[in-house]
Amino acid sequence: MASSFEKFQKRRVISSYFSVVLCIFIVLTLLGALGLFVINTDKISGYVKENIPMTVYFKRDATDSITKAFGTRLANSGYVKDSKYVSKEDAAKNNPDLMQGSETLLEENPLLDSYDIHLNSEYVQADSIKKIEVELRSDLAVGDISYDNVLVDLANENIKTITFWILIISGVLAFIAMLLINSALRLSIFSHRFTIKTMQMVGATKSFIRKPYIWKGIKLGLYGALLSIGALIYLVYWLDGAFPMLNIWEDWIPTAIVLGGVLAFGIIIALISTFFATQRFLNLRTDDLY
Numbered sequence: 710m711a712s713s714f715e716k717f718q719k720r721r722v723i724s725s726y727f728s729v730v731l732c733i734f735i736v737l738t739l740l741g742a743l744g745l746f747v748i749n750t751d752k753i754s755g756y757v758k759e760n761i762p763m764t765v766y767f768k769r770d771a772t773d774s775i776t777k778a779f780g781t782r783l784a785n786s787g788y789v790k791d792s793k794y795v796s797k798e799d800a801a802k803n804n805p806d807l808m809q810g811s812e813t814l815l816e817e818n819p820l821l822d823s824y825d826i827h828l829n830s831e832y833v834q835a836d837s838i839k840k841i842e843v844e845l846r847s848d849l850a851v852g853d854i855s856y857d858n859v860l861v862d863l864a865n866e867n868i869k870t871i872t873f874w875i876l877i878i879s880g881v882l883a884f885i886a887m888l889l890i891n892s893a894l895r896l897s898i899f900s901h902r903f904t905i906k907t908m909q910m911v912g913a914t915k916s917f918i919r920k921p922y923i924w925k926g927i928k929l930g931l932y933g934a935l936l937s938i939g940a941l942i943y944l945v946y947w948l949d950g951a952f953p954m955l956n957i958w959e960d961w962i963p964t965a966i967v968l969g970g971v972l973a974f975g976i977i978i979a980l981i982s983t984f985f986a987t988q989r990f991l992n993l994r995t996d997d998l999y
Contacts, residue, residue, distance in 0.1 A: 726929060732893040733933025733975055734940075736886040741941045741971040743879050745948075748963040750875070752955050754868040755830035759790050761864065763826045763838070763856040771850040776822055779848065783824065788832040788841055793825045821852060833861055886974075891982040894926055898986040905987060919987045923980060930979025934972045941968060 767776060776794060783792045795803075800820040832841065838861060842854050898905075901922070908918050945964060949957050957964055 728896075729890075729893045729929045730933045730936070733890055733930055733979065734936040736889050737934055737937035737971050737975050738940045740879075740882055740886050740974070741937055741967055742944060743875070743882060744967040744970065745941065745945065745957075745964065747872075747875055747879060748967060749955060749957060750868075750872050752957075754864075754872075756954050757864055757868070758830040758833035758861075759827050761827070761833060761857065761860055763828060763841075763854065765824045765826060765845055765851055766853040766855070767822045767850050768852040769821065771822060771852075775850045776824075779850065780824065782848075783826065788828055788837075790827045790829045792827070795823050795825055797822050834865065835862060887978055887982075890930075890975075890978050891985075894929070894979060894982040895986040895989075898922060898983065915988070919984065922987045923983050926979045926983025927976055930975040930977075931972075933979075934975030937971055937975065938968050941971065 765779075767779075780792065780794055783789045797820040800823065828838070828841070832838065835858065838856065838858070842856075845851055845854055905918055905922075909915070945957050948955060
């Protein structure tokens, strides 16, 4: 009977420890994933901004030498990420529906030579684009410039809003993480409350009683954090494959900081929670244990 009871107790302790590690793993993984999103917000917003096109149309009398010189000017500017020259012949091929019937109505191709431009993300702001537009229009060969200014404003506003709410959610999740991990560790210590009180009654000091439980809590926090780091590394590799434009591993230092923060948070919160959980039972009267 005693052997069966000991096995039952052992299984219960193992189950308790497993629950703590699982709780720490889930919470830290969610928190780490949110941290990865926050540190890559600039890359995500940059990718969105750099895919907003600007088209520069030339006047009909612009020569090939003028358009080539303009392309060199764009390549040497600091605000252009990439540019592509589109001749009026290529534009006609790319828009067959637009050209259908125009050959019989018009004597020549009505489309214009142009450059499709993508700006560097830091210049995709309403005031910056306006300055660039004024600069480009100063070229006498430029006939018109078009871009979606509503989309530019919308992108910037949405990115600011998303970043703000992500920071709020991160703070709330961090607080919830502390509560969940603390509750899991307190439940784990709860099953040892009689052992703690017995050791105290035979003269053991509080620090002596706390020490093995704190070390156990640190180990559980470490196990949960390492599992979480493994899951986050897999997540980063998956994101790099699915969204290669982010190049997360190329700039690995912020990712390493998040992973290090997950490890430190798991250990520290486990240490603090275990300390206060054992302290609570050390300060309880024997009658209150029941």
